[in-house]
Ligand code: HEC
């Protein structure tokens with residue numbers, strides 16, 4: 001063998017050794033990480049959705065007695081879309097919380113069983129995991145309680161009581177099996193609420209142009225008009241006083257005068273607290289996806305976002321309990337336009353992938 005070839009073989013040998021030493025080192029270096037990734041993989045199977053940009057995971061509330069699993073989310077999804085979960089097989093949660101309308105129904109007030117109408121507009125079911133008090137008047141303290149409320153409402157799903165709803169579900173074998181698999185026990189009103197609430201926790205909206213502008217450091221994510229609108233929102237137009245924080249709600253109750261002067265007044269929060277100062281107060285709603293959730297306010301009385309801005313510009317509707325934060329704003333035509341442009345920057349993602357199941361448990 002000639003000397004050159006011998007040397008190169010030797011070198012190759014050395015490289016070969018070096019490669020293996022390096023490889024083993026790498027293996028040791030990454031071994032702890034790879035087991036960690038496995039654990040994380042199991043953690044993501046917990047059914048918890050990925051948090052879109054701008055939402056605060058520390059505020060994402062999962063009750064200790066209702067941990068999320070992907071099986072529970074799947075069961076809750078069936079229940080949310082299943083019309084058999086009503087007295088006449090015609091109404092599901094999704095009848096009034098329609099996915100493509102950002103989980104609202106596009107109506108001033110909702111129509112339930114036997115075409116009966118309530119006095120309130122269906123709010124979005126998005127980002128409910130971040131709120132403690134549900135409904136316009138905050139009467140449900142948990143999403144679990146909220147999730148069974150509509151079922152025995154005589155003008156929504158129309159069951160006489162929760163027992164009637166549970167009895168009907170119990171007649172569907174597929175559900176019996178799913179509840180046993182997920183909860184290790186029979187169908188009860190509590191487990192129905194837990195499953196639906198768990199599904200609702202996966203309905204998120206974040207990563208809007210505003211989130212990319214504020215948290216993604218993308219200075220071009222919103223136009224100059226929207227930037228002026230943002231400044232108005234947090235300044236002269238006073239919106240940010242109540243529509244505050246990452247979910248654009250202070251989670252509090254205020255009287256804007258909406259519905260005042262109508263024959264029958266919806267007293268709102270007063271029903272819950274019986275405090276005079278709460279007469280006509282309603283929960284500050286999130287403004288995420290606001291572009292998709294017309295008409296607006298608890299009674300759906302304002303058709304467009306332009307109407308909403310005009311309403312606030314006039315100082316709401318005067319009444320003895322009007323919030324002191326609601327005053328005439330004296331916005332110019334351009335300011336109104338900029339504010340409107342800004343409100344459209346709150347449309348994001350985290351919900352568009354959610355669709356009705358094609359088949360249901362039988
Ligand atoms: C007939 C239409 C209708 C049906 C069916 C219906 N909802 Fe609603 N939903 C409404 C209306 C109207 C409100 C507001 C009621 C109130 O605040 O008093 C509401 C409120 C809510 C809220 C509160 C949102 C917030 O901002 O506080 C959530 C969440 C919700 N519904 C989820 C559901 C679920 C889950 C179901 C099925 C079990 C369901 N809805 C069935 C019309 C409906």
Ligand code: HEC
Nearest residue numbers: 237238239242254258282283284285296297298312323325
């Ligand atoms: C005093 C607190 C407060 C201030 C200030 C305020 N809002 Fe509101 N906002 C609320 C409350 C409470 C509601 C629900 C009222 C009702 O239906 O009776 C609401 C409802 C809305 C709605 C309808 C949401 C829906 O889902 O129907 C929009 C849009 C809105 N506000 C935008 C704004 C804008 C824009 C401004 C600034 C010009 C503003 N708000 C200022 C508290 C406030």
